[in-house]
Amino acid sequence: MSALFTPVRVGRYTLKNHLVMAPMTRSRASLDGTPGELAAEYYAQRASVGLIVTEGTQPSDDGQGYLATPGIYTEAHVDGWKNVTAAVHERGGRIFIQLMHAGRMSHPDNTPHHRQGVAPSAIAPGVPMFTLKGMQDIPAPRALTTAEVRQTVDDFRFAARQAIAAGADGVEIHGANGYLVQQFFAPNANTRTDKYGGSIDNRARFAIEVATAIAGEIGADRTAIRLSPGTPLWGIDEGAEGPALYRHLVTELDKLGLAYLHVSLQGNEPQLADIRERWRGTLILNRPGRTREAVGADVASGLADLEAYGQMVLANPDFVTRLKLGAPMNDALPNAFFGGDGRGYIDYPALALTDTVTS
Incomplete structure (x- = not known):
């Protein structure tokens, strides 16, 4: 495990260790998407990990899915995130803002413009979502036009520029x-007939265009992407072609020289090996449900360069x-994961030795 605590180069930065705080939605932003008053303390408390990846942050009004999630496309958002990034940097940490467009995982009651969600195709996920009126079925989204897909790529580009203006180290x-x-990857969510649907190359195109646009805007060494191959979440089914799609996608993304690839995958070792073979850069691996005893195993084996942890970092500000x-x-505390005040957010106790043990 000692290898976890040594410095490691990621993109343009040298991180102090091989440990990453995984992105976790906390739903504590204001309703206009400005990070909440306690967010700076929450993230700063966890700055001893090598890298913090923030909760999913929408790049546009259309990108919001859940209540009280932060944005990074208005000046108020930028000002709010400046408080967060400054607090993390003051404690010696590095922080990437995760850009998350929810697509069809959205309800009109949760967004600032109260419009129908947008997605590759007009196919509902078939699951409910929490709103101010309680749990409601998610309505079918509106299919993006080809021009709107290109605009969404530009929305990601603009949000990345705003993230850097807010002091983030990358996105x-x-x-x-x-x-x-x-959603673009999955044939059961993407039935398009334009250049963003149909073939593997077409279904991977949107992701590659977003990564290329952001890398061109802020630098490839400050740009990263997270993937969860084969994860059947929210009605997604990537089908039999899934592994081939990821082989193509990872090969193309590797050409961009991104800061890192962040993979969330439990099991399926052959696919992990497949990705590792095609990805020549830095790989962060998040295995949901990984036990304390397994910490450090993927770095030690050489499969991953860094390991990402969610709930263990959430509940332990002094995780390292x-x-x-x-x-x-x-x-x-699961009942405090989403929404609320400081309970289960900034009040997890640290060890009494925290002030005398350096990381």
């Missing part, structure tokens, strides 16, 4: 977990110190 494109980018000391971990 991570959310291409996982059933949201817009992955606890790992070094072999100390017990706090348990996360």
Whole structure:
């Protein structure tokens, strides 16, 4: 495990360790998408990890899916994120803002313009979503026109520029977990007949165009992407061609020289090996449900360059110190994951030794 605590180069930065805070939606932003008052403290408390990846942050009004998620496309958003990034940097951390367009995983009651969601095709996910009126079925989205797909690429580009203006060290494109980018991959969510649908090359095109646009805007070494191959979340089914799509996608993304590829995948070792073979750059691996005993195994084996953790970092602001000391971990409070105040957000206790043990 000692290799986890050594410096590692990622994009243009040298991180202090091989540990990453995975992106986690917390739904504590204001309704206009400005990060909440406690967000700076929440992220700064966890700045001992090598890299923080923020909660999913919408690049446009159309990109919002859930209540009280942050945005990064207005000046108010930028000002709010400046407080967060400054607090993280003051404690010696690095932070990438994750750009997340929810696509069809959206409800009109949750967005500032109260319009129908947008997606590759007009196919509902078949699941409900929490709104201010309670749980409601998600209505079918409106299919983006070809011109609107190109505009959405520009929305991502603009949001990346705004993230850098807000002091972020880089951005991570959310291409996982059933949201817009992955919706383009899946034949059961993408029945388009233009250049963004049909063949593997076409279904991967949107992700590659977004990554290329952002890399051109802020630099490839500050641009990253997260993928969750084969994850059947929110009605997504990538079908039998899924592995071939990811072989093509990863090969093309590798040519861009991005800061890192962040893969969320539990099991399916052959596909992980396939990705590792095609990705020559930095690989961050997040295995949902990974146990404390498995921490460090993927870095030690050489499969991953860094390991990302969600709930363990959420519940342990001094995650790195606890790992070094072999100390017990706090348990996360699931009923405080989404929305609310500081409870289950900034009040998880740190070890008494935190102030005297350096990371």
